[in-house]
Amino acid sequence: MKNKEPLILAVVVFFTLVTYYLVEPYAHHVMHKHVDSENFAYADLPAVSKKGDATRGQELVMGAGACTGCHSINVADMPAPMDAVSAAAAYGVNPPDLSNAGVVYDAKFLNDLIKNPAHALLVEHKFDAAKGQMHPMVAFYGAGGDIDQETADMVAYLQSIAVKKEDVTSAMAFENACGRCHAVGYENWTQIGTKPKFKHEKDGLAFDIKVLDYQDTLKKYMGKLPPDLSMYIRSRNEHFISTFVENPQNHLAGTAMPRTGVTAHSMEKIIEYMKDAGDTKRHERESVGKNVMIYIVIFAIFALLWKKQVWRDLH
Amino acid sequence: MAHFTKATSVKDWLDQRLAVEKLEKVMMSEYWIPKNINFLWAMGMVLVITFALLVVSGIFLLMYYVPTTAEAFNSVNYTIMREVDFGWLWRHVHGVAASVVFLIIYIHMFTGIYYGSYKKGRELIWISGMLLFVAFSAEAFSGYMLPWGQMSYWAGMVITNLFSGGSLHADGLVEWIRGDYVPAQAFLGRFFMLHVLLIPLAIMGLIGLHFGALRIPHVNNQDGEEIDFDAEAKKYLDGDKAGSKVMRFANDFMSKDMMVVGVYLVFFFYLVFYNYGFAMDPVNFDPANGLSTPAHIYPEWYFLWSYEILRPFNIDLGLILFAFAQVIFVMLPFLDRSPNTCAANRRGTPFKVWFWLMLSNMIVLTAMGKLPPEGIFSTIGLVSAVLFVVMWLALPVITSREKKV
Numbered sequence: 228m229k230n231k232e233p234l235i236l237a238v239v240v241f242f243t244l245v246t247y248y249l250v251e252p253y254a255h256h257v258m259h260k261h262v263d264s265e266n267f268a269y270a271d272l273p274a275v276s277k278k279g280d281a282t283r284g285q286e287l288v289m290g291a292g293a294c295t296g297c298h299s300i301n302v303a304d305m306p307a308p309m310d311a312v313s314a315a316a317a318y319g320v321n322p323p324d325l326s327n328a329g330v331v332y333d334a335k336f337l338n339d340l341i342k343n344p345a346h347a348l349l350v351e352h353k354f355d356a357a358k359g360q361m362h363p364m365v366a367f368y369g370a371g372g373d374i375d376q377e378t379a380d381m382v383a384y385l386q387s388i389a390v391k392k393e394d395v396t397s398a399m400a401f402e403n404a405c406g407r408c409h410a411v412g413y414e415n416w417t418q419i420g421t422k423p424k425f426k427h428e429k430d431g432l433a434f435d436i437k438v439l440d441y442q443d444t445l446k447k448y449m450g451k452l453p454p455d456l457s458m459y460i461r462s463r464n465e466h467f468i469s470t471f472v473e474n475p476q477n478h479l480a481g482t483a484m485p486r487t488g489v490t491a492h493s494m495e496k497i498i499e500y501m502k503d504a505g506d507t508k509r510h511e512r513e514s515v516g517k518n519v520m521i522y523i524v525i526f527a528i529f530a531l532l533w534k535k536q537v538w539r540d541l542h
Numbered sequence: 543m544a545h546f547t548k549a550t551s552v553k554d555w556l557d558q559r560l561a562v563e564k565l566e567k568v569m570m571s572e573y574w575i576p577k578n579i580n581f582l583w584a585m586g587m588v589l590v591i592t593f594a595l596l597v598v599s600g601i602f603l604l605m606y607y608v609p610t611t612a613e614a615f616n617s618v619n620y621t622i623m624r625e626v627d628f629g630w631l632w633r634h635v636h637g638v639a640a641s642v643v644f645l646i647i648y649i650h651m652f653t654g655i656y657y658g659s660y661k662k663g664r665e666l667i668w669i670s671g672m673l674l675f676v677a678f679s680a681e682a683f684s685g686y687m688l689p690w691g692q693m694s695y696w697a698g699m700v701i702t703n704l705f706s707g708g709s710l711h712a713d714g715l716v717e718w719i720r721g722d723y724v725p726a727q728a729f730l731g732r733f734f735m736l737h738v739l740l741i742p743l744a745i746m747g748l749i750g751l752h753f754g755a756l757r758i759p760h761v762n763n764q765d766g767e768e769i770d771f772d773a774e775a776k777k778y779l780d781g782d783k784a785g786s787k788v789m790r791f792a793n794d795f796m797s798k799d800m801m802v803v804g805v806y807l808v809f810f811f812y813l814v815f816y817n818y819g820f821a822m823d824p825v826n827f828d829p830a831n832g833l834s835t836p837a838h839i840y841p842e843w844y845f846l847w848s849y850e851i852l853r854p855f856n857i858d859l860g861l862i863l864f865a866f867a868q869v870i871f872v873m874l875p876f877l878d879r880s881p882n883t884c885a886a887n888r889r890g891t892p893f894k895v896w897f898w899l900m901l902s903n904m905i906v907l908t909a910m911g912k913l914p915p916e917g918i919f920s921t922i923g924l925v926s927a928v929l930f931v932v933m934w935l936a937l938p939v940i941t942s943r944e945k946k947v
Contacts, residue, residue: 232580232581242901246843249908250846250908250912254912258913258914413619458829459827462824462825462828463824464824507624508630512631515631516816519814519815524808529804530797533797533801538794541577
């Protein structure tokens with residue numbers, strides 16, 4: 228009798244793959260909107276035509292630009308005017324420290340942000356100046372000269388004080404761009420910073436109360452408390468997170484989440500941070516996986532040889 | 543009282559007390575298997591191995607899992623996935639095995655249907671197998687509650703709601719099952735107990751029954767041929783191994799079982815390490831939140847076909863047909879009135895069409911059960927669900943007209 232097993236195997240594999248295709252790739256394709264990456268080009272923002280001068284930029288940032296009225300610049304010894312909780316109470320969210328803004332965020336984005344925050348952040352549906360809904364970050368209206376030159380100077384200054392691109396760490400990128408709204412419990416990160424180890428329980432509770440106060444104002448500012456991102460790398464996925472951060476409106480029109488304007492490189496770092504939080508053992512999985520596969524293939528070969536030996540007498 | 547002599551060896555000592563030699567013959571070396579079978583007959587062993595993987599990985603997970611609504615999610619996603627050495631491995635093995643076990647069960651079931659392995663004294667094998675299917679379904683569902691993610695919570699909500707019986711509005715029953723108005727601590731504690739104790743006990747008992755039911759009628763073969771096992775076994779034992787129609791379970795068939803298991807494990811561990819996403823729904827990595835319903839609620843893939851039989855109809859008819867779909871497979875040995883026990887393809891056109899259409903239709907139902915019930919998908923789902931019911935009602939008619947082949 229002819230050996231029908233290859234045919235039977237083909238039938239089993241065929242029906243299995245059809246089922247898999249329909250319930251996994253196909254169903255997810257139908258259920259979830261596909262958003263393509265825009266390669267972090269921020270093509271909707273005007274190109275930067277002027278070459279900035281960091282020295283003049285420094286004068287503007289510290290002086291006429293009035294950035295330091297709200298933002299700290301720790302590397303330039305400019306402390307924050309208020310602690311995080313009070314700042315959130317004043318502005319809705321704690322304004323970021325600008326030490327590394329020049330490297331974490333895209334230059335084109337920063338230029339537009341300084342002149343028109345709600346526009347760059349894609350939150351004009353929420354902050355419409357015509358209706359008196361002012362964005363808490365006051366737009367820069369110019370210091371008397373060419374405003375485009377002035378913003379280019381300020382951005383040049385921010386770039387000059389920031390760390391080099393290759394020194395951007397995953398935590399730095401995440402904390403700058405995401406960490407003032409999103410907690411990451413599994414990395415011990417709260418919206419007001421990493422929760423330290425306290426010797427006395429009372430101090431820990433006092434810290435928690437600060438976090439809760441901060442979250443209360445954040446809730447009012449954003450409409451709901453932005454989610455803890457500990458497991459987002461698994462509950463969403465890399466492509467979703469990356470395209471969502473790039474332009475939240477593409478996924479969820481009307482969302483209060485602003486565009487953060489991170490560079491493609493910062494986005495990679497943010498993803499790395501989220502993988503460390505929610506897919507911590509991925510490297511171990513790869514190495515163990517390889518070894519298990521080698522072991523099991525050898526097992527299968529021995530099993531095959533054993534079968535051949537046993538069945539030699541049966542035919 | 544039995545007479546005991548001084549043992550000559552450890553084996554002899556055991557044999558006098560446990561009859562290990564007899565046991566070995568009954569269970570292994572003189573448990574006769576027809577030679578005319580193919581690799582699909584190894585699915586039983588593949589299931590045993592998968593079940594063993596589930597039990598072992600489950601034991602490791604049980605050491606760290608915390609069955610409280612406050613801690614369950616973190617005990618899985620933080621403690622087990624980050625803190626415990628190789629906790630991630632046990633979880634992925636457990637999750638993937640829980641999904642793959644159903645793939646093998648379905649292959650095993652359709653093999654049985656195709657070769658008529660539920661006929662001629664093999665009815666109890668089929669029935670105990672279907673009871674195992676029910677037990678595995680309950681085990682899978684209760685296990686799915688435990689990570690206490692969004693899908694756990696909302697699947698728990700939807701499935702327990704079914705017990706209100708539609709227009710009967712037996713809301714008291716639903717509350718009694720949940721121990722609360724919504725899935726909460728009592729619910730989680732109960733499903734935890736079911737998952738780690740009561741249902742596994744039932745499964746182990748049913749596996750015993752399933753094997754026991756197999757021992758007297760023996761396994762079927764590719765042609766449904768009635769074999770005189772005593773005569774063929776004698777031939778084998780007299781040395782005509784090649785001429786006999788049967789072989790020993792061990793080592794003869796077991797060597798083939800192990801070969802299939804080897805290939806299966808390559809596939810299985812590939813899934814565990816490189817393609818586990820299908821078994822671990824992304825939505826369940828969001829913590830349970832009773833105030834936020836996920837955009838799409840769907841069961842795991844292996845429940846989708848019966849979910850789709852529920853979904854296209856109004857609640858009462860849907861529930862009736864859902865109940866029908868749950869029990870109808872058990873009735874197969876009595877609904878198939880045909881005198882033939884052989885491959886579906888050789889039983890004449892009506893049953894041949896019935897078999898392949900049933901298989902394809904269940905795949906269509908599975909796909910539609912996951913897709914959002916909109917537009918063309920709800921139409922296809924409705925047609926498939928009606929077709930499923932009609933085909934089962936038609937089965938006794940078409941099989942009783944079947945000619946003896």
